[in-house]
Amino acid sequence: MREQGPLYDNPVDQEIWGMASGEVYRTLQSTLGRSRTVQAPLLLVLIFASVLAGKTLSKPSGTSGEPAEVQDSFQFxxxxxxxxxxxxxxxxxxxxxxxxxxxxxxxxxxxxxxxxxxxxxxxxxxxxxxxxxxxxxxxxxxxxxxxxxxxxxxxxxxxxxxxxxxxxxxxxxxxxxxxxxxxxxxxxxxxxxxxxxxxxxxxxxxxxxxxxxxxxxxxxxxxxxxxxxxxxxxxxxxxxxxxxxxxxxxxxxxxxxxxxxxxxxxxxxxxxxxxxxxxxxxxxxxxxxxxxxxxxxxxxxxxxxxxxxxxxxxxxxxxxxxxxxxxxxxxxxxxxxxxxxxxxxxxxxxxxxxxWTTDILIRGDVEAQRAVHAAMYYLFSELRAGSDASIPAMALPSRAYLGRIWWDADTWVFPAVLALHPELARSIIDYREKRLAAAEQNARERGYRGALYPMESAHSGEEAAPEWSSEIHVTGDVAMAQWRYYQATGDTAWLRSHGYPVIKAVADFWASRATYDHQHHDYQILHVTGPNEAITDVGNDAYTNAVAKRTLEVATDAARLLSETPDPEWARVAAGLVIPFDEHRQVHLEHSGDEQGKYAHALILLTYPLDLKLSASVVQNDLNACLKNFGKPGYEVGMLGNFYSIVASQLGDRDLAYKLFLSMIRSYAQPPFEQMTETPSNGRAVFLTAESAFLQQIVFGFTGLRWTDEGLKPVYPPLLPPTWQSLELRGVKSRGNIYNIRVTSANKLVMTQVGR
Structure with missing residues (x-):
């Protein structure tokens, strides 16, 4: 990983990254072979197989880069x-x-x-x-x-x-x-x-x-x-x-x-x-x-x-x-x-x-530009500054998933909206903070300290679906969103009064929920359901344990930042938490016991957004394991493929990142209004989780940007799709400043401060 470059406080353009380099991962033919054998919904299989095989699918006609083309991307x-x-x-x-x-x-x-x-x-x-x-x-x-x-x-x-x-x-x-x-x-x-x-x-x-x-x-x-x-x-x-x-x-x-x-x-x-x-x-x-x-x-x-x-x-x-x-x-x-x-x-x-003074402009790809503007519209339509209603997975007035609030809001929607319109994103974290008391009561009723946020939440913040109460990773997702808001704003007064109480309570929960294994001398989290809901009651789900680890680390950092004394148990449990790993194959397991990778699905979340410090080869192996299942029944929900693309960009594999990006548009964005469905075939729209995950490919994938403790920073080399002439993030907010961020066709990132 390259060192993080600085954000600049003057309006002079600064070149942050040069041309991306590095070995490109190529397993397209083997992936194509797998996609032909799985019994996935027909549309996803055909499109994903086509893009992986390098076939050309029809695109809207027109000349990219003209002002009229950008204007047309607002008309459906x-x-x-x-x-x-x-x-x-x-x-x-x-x-x-x-x-x-x-x-x-x-x-x-x-x-x-x-x-x-x-x-x-x-x-x-x-x-x-x-x-x-x-x-x-x-x-x-x-x-x-x-x-x-x-x-x-x-x-x-x-x-x-x-x-x-x-x-x-x-x-x-x-x-x-x-x-x-x-x-x-x-x-x-x-x-x-x-x-x-x-x-x-x-x-x-x-x-x-x-x-x-x-x-x-x-x-x-x-x-x-x-x-x-x-x-x-x-x-x-x-x-x-x-x-x-x-x-x-x-x-x-x-x-x-x-x-x-x-x-x-x-x-x-x-x-x-x-x-x-x-x-x-x-x-x-x-x-x-x-x-x-x-x-x-x-x-x-x-x-x-x-x-x-x-x-x-x-x-x-x-x-x-x-x-x-x-x-x-x-x-x-x-x-x-x-x-x-x-x-x-x-x-x-x-x-x-x-x-729309905050915008994302793509030169050279009308299809992508339309999908991006559609995604922004649907998210903006469901969020409002000053509200604490958060955002459901499926856009209202749809009642799919009963309009409840899931981890989708904190992990899939929040990061991209935070960069574009933090005043809109604030609704998501305010919703969680105002329901902290309900989460604390939920933890007490189950014999734990701190706060346990429910997997499905409504107005009161109480557990709305007890049958899914074992899917506890959402608690970590909540805390990480609170921390990201601090990273984006640098607002220590907000952190002290609003964010830290949530983060601290969640860390206390994880410290009490983890159990020490005297035989292996480590900490484990047992009897949970992970993001892969195809299997329940597992031990040491990789994502659950990883988000618990990150929350405990963040709580320690936040306490020190505020001159508070962190609970030493937080660091002890974080250091000892098991994240299942196959040493021989150098790949993580979805959970303990999944040695064959049958359920590999969410492993990539360890790399993005959790940013665990992993070698490139392990990240590559985790991505490969997930791609083996991508598109199978139960593995075609339109959210994770977007994050697979982000990690492919991080690894320097432009071809795979772009082909995954295209598969998200062409499998999930439905004409004529380009709203994304939950799967290619079930017709449930507008699936906001997929819309924002799709935007995260743009904001964090192709740019190499990440939320860091110093705000929005380039952490990986930018890597645009081969047909794009440029990508511009206009009016992005970080640490009280407003930036225009441009990535050129030569994969150089230029960040210009344009206001406060």
């Missing part, structure tokens, strides 16, 4: 509504799934809002009544009553503008001899987290001959198959308990409650009416108080060729974030209506543009 377009895979709109608090036609009510959620099937049962992510729905009666049919198979929509175009956080849908609805030109714009306001906005523009080519038409603005009404998770069928959105119309019949309020009775949610609607309406005595304003789907209805006779533009403002508050959710929701909805669509949209767009 579809002309087809058959087999529609929805994506999301979100602002870190309020989120919704995108409807195929832009009008149908779709699932919606609030970050951190959980419910229970029964009293004292385990928590699951609650849905709130859909806020984005709109319907239209053209004199013959309701628009939303038509399925994709039955709808006749001409000129269909849906655009997800991720630079501005907007979904726009356009089409001509052809219903017999009636044609209606429709455009819908919707967004969850980035500026005002409690606000969702939908604007509908309709131009009918018919008029009085069809009689009155109706424009309807409902809440709720989502239609879809029941959601079943691990045998349990979850109910839909939380029920609306009461509704009341505003006096002017331009809006209404819906009062909702979670099924466990613990949380109140209020949604207030205001509808901005078009100036092109007929005189009000010719307009019928009505309100339907149906609790399943209340709606404001506007009925009148349209004129052929005239455009009617309605704007629906929906404000959402819960008793978790407001003592007066009803009054605050009503006030915000009215404020938005008074400000008008253009102003609310402008404020929303400006807020998104501020997020």
């Amino acid at each position: 377009v579809t002309h087809s509504y058959s087999n529609y895979l929805p994506t999301l709109l979100g602002n870190g608090y309020l989120s919704t799934s995108t409807p195929w036609n832009g009008t149908s009510a779709s699932a919606a959620a609030l970050a951190g809002l959980y419910d229970h099937l029964e009293q004292n049962s385990y928590a699951y992510q609650a849905l709130v009544p859909s806020w984005n729905g709109f319907d239209y009666w053209n004199g013959s049919h309701w628009l939303d009553s038509l399925s994709p198979a039955k709808a006749h929509l001409e000129g269909y175009l849906q655009t997800l503008d991720i630079y501005h956080g907007l979904l726009t849908t356009r089409f001509d609805w052809v219903d017999g001899d009636h044609v209606t030109h429709i455009r819908i714009i919707e967004f969850a306001s980035r500026q005002e987290p409690h606000l969702g906005v939908v604007q509908v523009e309709l131009t009918p080519d018919y008029g009085v001959t069809v009689g009155p038409v109706t424009f309807s603005f409902p809440l709720g009404g989502e239609i879809g198959p029941p959601f079943v998770w691990e045998g349990a069928e979850l109910p839909g959105a939380i029920p609306i308990r009461s509704v009341r119309a505003d006096g002017d019949l331009h809006g209404y309020v819906a009062d909702c409650e979670t099924r466990d009775g613990r949380t109140r949610v209020v949604e207030a609607v205001r509808v901005g009416l078009p100036s092109s309406l007929p005189p009000m005595h010719q307009v019928n304003l009505g309100f339907s108080p149906n609790l399943a789907s209340p709606a404001l209805n506007v009925k009148f006779i349209v004129q052929a060729g005239k455009t009617y533009t309605f704007t629906k403002f929906v404000a959402v508050y819960s008793s978790l974030d407001s003592q007066s959710p009803a009054s605050q929701a009503q006030a915000l909805a009215r404020q938005a209506e008074a400000a008008g669509f253009d102003q609310v949209l402008q404020e929303h767009e400006v807020a998104w543009q501020k997020l």
